[in-house]
Amino acid sequence: MxxxxxxxxxxxxxxxxxxxxxxxxxxxxxxxxxxxxxxxxxxxxxxxxxxxxxxxxxxxxxxxxxxxxxxxxxxxxxxxxxxxxxxxxxxxxxxxxxxxxxxxxxxxxxxxxxxxxxxxxxxxxTPHETIFTRELPSPSHARPVVPKIERSGAGAARGSALEQRVYEIIIGAGGSAIVEPKDDAGAAAPDLLMWLPHQEPSLLDPAVIEVKLSGTHQIARTVERRLLSFMQAGGVQSALLLTADEPVPRFRSIAPNFFWLSVDDFERLILEGHLGFHLRGMRNRAAHGAP
The missing domain is CATH 3.40.50.1700 (Glycoside hydrolase family 3 C-terminal domain)
Structure with a gap:
């Protein structure tokens, strides 16, 4: 935990x-x-x-x-x-x-x-928020945990920097986030837990996030299975895979509440306030078998 x-x-x-x-x-x-x-x-x-x-x-x-x-x-x-x-x-x-x-x-x-x-x-x-401050856009009332960097090597450093960027995007948009280290058994936990209730509480309050430099069909499927297991155990509504590169074409998720986005698209959508709307569209297309 x-x-x-x-x-x-x-x-x-x-x-x-x-x-x-x-x-x-x-x-x-x-x-x-x-x-x-x-x-x-x-x-x-x-x-x-x-x-x-x-x-x-x-x-x-x-x-x-x-x-x-x-x-x-x-x-x-x-x-x-x-x-x-x-x-x-x-x-x-x-x-x-x-x-x-x-x-x-x-x-x-x-x-x-x-x-x-x-x-x-x-x-x-999670930092305490009252109902009077929870919906304010400014994050000044709460400062979530800053990501820990425990990896080594140039590629790992770039990956950690990408996680830090995602974290700062969430905080800058008025959300909250905490970092998930490995648990006592050594099993990998999601990189981030995000709360963004003012955009889409049913999907983003909270959501789990995995951040990777790049992804393939196989990597995305592995991440999806692991995050779905984590979601089912904890009652989390959504899971996001964020990569530096664009998602590979024709990837179909197993569950409608697993989403793969590039970090650039994630940043654009969250800052525009359209992330929840976009994820709902992705979920509806996945539920009907559309790409």
Whole structure:
């Protein structure tokens, strides 16, 4: 998983529908040495929500698409007002549309330990943004992790420079990104994780990115299979292969949410604000078998 330092968040306030089984959440929080509580029992009435949230470092909100979400949304609003980071888990896609538009939401079951752990670590590794600053074009409110260069050789140096360029493009467009080093088992992880919700949240909040100097059909297929496995484990919506050269002609992806672009095209589209629109077009063509 991540080797970048996680946020120093030691206690969370859980807001969830009454009577819900928290599944893997308590265990995952315990593994990360994060304590948790509900509304404060020593303060009567609705003030218990406020006091409980005040005493915690972040809010963990669970939405299930029922009327119970109204209270959870209320407590999320209190958390935002108090400046607390909010990690939102949606158990299905019937959640409130306002919440979907304003918060980064992980759609995952509470019993899906691996996917839930991935999403929790993403949250803990990402700079805190409130709903009031998340949509601003300026990246000054958050400075994500700068890529680490651990390779050797001239070709590796050029590859690292290309990753740095992609990173700077994302930040310059008002997005966020973190770098994925190799995990403890030595397996290669994606080069970057990108958040660009103001362009296309359903595809780019987040997306995984692999950066290479050049690509062939075989290289692209290998990258696609590896990134699809990573996406399925973590609930990420899209994967991008970015190369210094143009994509090879007649390449067809296995999945409609895998996209191959040149770095130049990626930069042009993201700076014009058209990246989401372009990727939707690529996805629709792939879904209908068109090149």
């Amino acid at each position: 991540f080797k970048e330092p996680l946020r120093r968040l030691h206690r969370c306030y859980i807001s969830a529908p009454y009577g819900i089984d928290l599944g893997s959440l308590p265990v995952l929080l315990g593994e990360r040495q994060i304590g948790w509580n509900w509304a404060s029992e020593d303060v009567p009435g609705e003030l218990g929500y406020v006091k409980g949230i005040e005493r915690c470092d972040f809010v963990l909100a669970v939405l299930d698409g029922t009327k119970s979400d109204h209270r959870v949304l209320y407590e999320m609003g209190i958390g935002e007002g108090l400046g607390k980071p909010i990690f939102v888990v949606a158990l299905n896609k019937r959640v409130n549309s306002f919440a979907m538009s304003k918060f980064s939401i992980a759609t995952v079951g509470l019993g899906e330990a691996a996917a839930l752990a991935f999403q929790l670590d993403l949250f803990l590794s």
